[in-house]
Every structure is written in C-alpha cells, then in structure tokens.
Amino acid sequence: MKCLLKYQWVKLPRNIIPRGKGIMGSWARLASRAAFRKGQSTYCGFKNDVVPGMWSGGMVGVKSILGTKKRAVAQETLDKLVDLGYISYTLDRKTKKLDYQITDWVVKCSGAECMDGAVYTTTGYGFLCMPRSITQRLVDKHYKFEEADAWLDLWCHTVCNDKNNIFSFMAPAIQYGKHGAILTLETLGKRWGWEKTKVWRFLKKNSDAFTLYKLPGSFGCLIFNKLYPTGKEVSLPEQAEVLLVLNRIREMAANSNYRGSDNLRICKAVHWYSYDLAPKMEPDPVPSASEQEPAAQVGESCPNPSECGVAESAPIIRVYISLCRNCKSYYYDCMEGKLREEPPVFFPSLPVPPPIIIPEVPFY
Numbered sequence: 001m002k003c004l005l006k007y008q009w010v011k012l013p014r015n016i017i018p019r020g021k022g023i024m025g026s027w028a029r030l031a032s033r034a035a036f037r038k039g040q041s042t043y044c045g046f047k048n049d050v051v052p053g054m055w056s057g058g059m060v061g062v063k064s065i066l067g068t069k070k071r072a073v074a075q076e077t078l079d080k081l082v083d084l085g086y087i088s089y090t091l092d093r094k095t096k097k098l099d100y101q102i103t104d105w106v107v108k109c110s111g112a113e114c115m116d117g118a119v120y121t122t123t124g125y126g127f128l129c130m131p132r133s134i135t136q137r138l139v140d141k142h143y144k145f146e147e148a149d150a151w152l153d154l155w156c157h158t159v160c161n162d163k164n165n166i167f168s169f170m171a172p173a174i175q176y177g178k179h180g181a182i183l184t185l186e187t188l189g190k191r192w193g194w195e196k197t198k199v200w201r202f203l204k205k206n207s208d209a210f211t212l213y214k215l216p217g218s219f220g221c222l223i224f225n226k227l228y229p230t231g232k233e234v235s236l237p238e239q240a241e242v243l244l245v246l247n248r249i250r251e252m253a254a255n256s257n258y259r260g261s262d263n264l265r266i267c268k269a270v271h272w273y274s275y276d277l278a279p280k281m282e283p284d285p286v287p288s289a290s291e292q293e294p295a296a297q298v299g300e301s302c303p304n305p306s307e308c309g310v311a312e313s314a315p316i317i318r319v320y321i322s323l324c325r326n327c328k329s330y331y332y333d334c335m336e337g338k339l340r341e342e343p344p345v346f347f348p349s350l351p352v353p354p355p356i357i358i359p360e361v362p363f364y
Contacts, residue, residue, distance in 0.1 A: 087103060135152060
C-alpha cells in the first residue's frame with residue numbers, strides 16, 4: 001500500500017493508541033470510540049441519533065473512554081480539545097447527556113465494512129483516518145508536546161513507497177516536508193519543545209513502534225515506523241543496506257552544489273535522486289512464443305509490413321516524440337499524469353520541413 005507524502009491523511013489502527021500523557025492521546029481515544037456511520041446508538045438503555053465522527057452518551061462514558069475517574073479531569077480535557085479546535089461537545093446539565101463530535105473526521109475513508117453492522121466500532125477493530133497535518137496545530141500554537149503528542153506526530157508523518165524518498169521503499173519512514181527525509185534530534189526537539197536528550201530517551205522507550213538508524217557524520221538519522229499498516233509484512237532493513245543506498249546518493253550528488261548544513265544538503269540530495277533509484281513499474285507481460293507473430297529476418301521481404309515485427313524497408317523520414325504536460329489534452333489523476341484519448345489536431349498552415357532521406361546501409 002502506498003502512503004505518499006502528498007496524501008492528506010494516514011491510517012491509525014484502533015488497537016494502537018498512543019501511550020503516556022498528552023492531548024493527542026485523549027483525542028485518539030475519543031476518535032476511536034466515535035461512530036463510523038449514521039444511525040442510532042444505544043447507551044444505558046437510551047437510543048440516540050449519531051452521525052459519522054460523533055459519540056452520544058454521558059459523562060460517565062467519557063470518563064471511561066479517557067481512562068480517568070474524576071469528572072473534573074474529563075471536563076478539563078474536553079475543554080482543552082475544544083480550545084484547540086479538535087472536537088465540539090454539548091452537555092445537558094439536567095439529563096447529564098453528553099455528545100461530542102470530532103471536527104477533523106475523514107468521511108471518505110469509511111470503506112465497505114462500515115455500511116452494515118453496529119454504528120459504533122468494537123474495541124480494537126478497524127482503523128482511523130487522520131489528517132496528516134493534525135499535529136501541526138500544536139506546533140503553530142507553540143504547544144509543548146507530551147509523550148502521546150510526539151508519538152502521534154511521528155505517526156502522522158509516515159510515508160511509504162514515495163519515489164521522492166528511496167528509504168520509504170525499505171520500510172514506512174518518517175518524513176517532515178519535502179526536504180525532511182533524514183532527521184536530527186535537534187530538529188525534533190525544537191518542534192516538540194524538548195531537549196535533545198529527552199528526544200533520545202523517547203525514541204528508545206518507543207522502539208517497539210519507531211526504529212532509529214544513525215547515519216555517519218552529522219547527516220542525522222532515519223526513523224522507520226514498524227507498526228504502520230501496509231497490507232503486507234514489513235521487515236526492517238539492515239544498517240549496511242541503508243548505508244549502501246546513502247553512499248549511492250552521495251555519489252550521484254557529488255557534483256551538485258547544495259548550500260546549508262550537512263543534514264540539509266543530504267536531504268536535498270535524497271529528494272532529487274530518489275526517483276532515479278526507486279523501483280520502476282513492472283513492464284507489461286511478454287506474450288508467449290505461440291502468441292507472438294513471426295518476425296521477418298534481416299534481408300527478407302515482408303508481405304504485410306503491418307503484421308511483421310520489423311519496420312518497413314522504406315527510409316525513415318522523421319520521428320517526433322513529445323509529452324505535452326501543459327496542453328489541454330494532459331491531465332493528472334491521483335496516481336500519475338496521463339494523456340486524454342483525443343484525436344490529434346493538425347495545423348495545415350504551418351510549413352512542412354523538407355524530408356531528410358537516410359540512405360540504406362548494406363548488411364555484410
């Protein structure tokens with residue numbers, strides 16, 4: 001499964017919730033219990049109408065979801081999430097009924113499994129679709145991250161099979177922005193409001209989810225996401241494999257002049273040369289020998305040139321190959337650029353250049 005940097009959302013399995021303190025950990029718990037389709041929910045014998053991304057019940061249920069025993073703590077957490085713009089909620093003081101709605105809910109990622117069955121998901125079933133920029137709101141407000149906030153921030157910046165990051169083909173990798181494939185502890189500490197040593201301890205503590213690969217010199221490090229769902233089993237690369245790819249990129253960028261620190265220069269080189277090293281698309285299957293048309297041999301004439309595997313013996317005048325990326329017949333879809341299947345447009349008023357005759361070369 002691809003998870004490119006340009007995608008606006010990432011997947012978080014519901015059975016993987018960030019550990020430790022942090023406002024994003026509370027958000028993940030609330031989002032994991034929200035409804036994933038429109039219908040009626042049942043709570044304490046009462047039926048309530050809900051829509052995707054909504055939960056309806058009472059304060060006792062919210063305390064259970066957040067894992068706290070105090071009503072004041074649950075109320076404070078909800079108010080903080082409202083101030084940051086992550087949720088909205090209503091509380092009826094008389095009936096004690098409480099409804100909350102996840103504001104950053106991705107509706108398009110419901111899937112066929114959400115069409116039938118219960119309105120609420122069962123514990124640990126399915127996954128959440130989170131906006132990739134959901135933690136950027138904390139950075140813009142200069143919020144000091146907690147452990148759960150940093151954990152979810154790394155998860156939201158996971159990329160997989162992105163041709164601008166060759167390391168993402170080895171395993172799901174963490175990347176911040178176009179030139180952020182290789183990270184430094186100082187960069188993460190500045191983003192989270194931590195010291196470098198605290199970032200190091202955090203990565204060691206959460207090594208079951210995020211694996212750090214130290215690169216030589218002052219280039220920085222790579223961080224791979226071991227738990228990201230890719231649809232197939234992922235094995236982490238060896239240190240020698242990472243260094244082999246890194247040295248190849250350094251050789252390709254030997255004559256390039258990039259300004260900045262060693263980390264910035266190597267990040268730019270990864271962005272520019274990863275496309276050349278990324279695995280290519282599989283070619284079309286070659287037909288079997290029985291399905292192939294017999295090709296004419298050299299020196300033999302072909303009765304029907306359109307059915308032969310060689311070109312006509314007439315001299316080739318001129319061949320034009322052009323991929324118009326700016327014309328109206330070219331468009332982009334979610335995966336690649338394509339040409340519309342439209343008839344060609346000829347301009348008879350343009351002068352036609354004289355043909356160039358290529359003489360035949362005799363074969364010996």
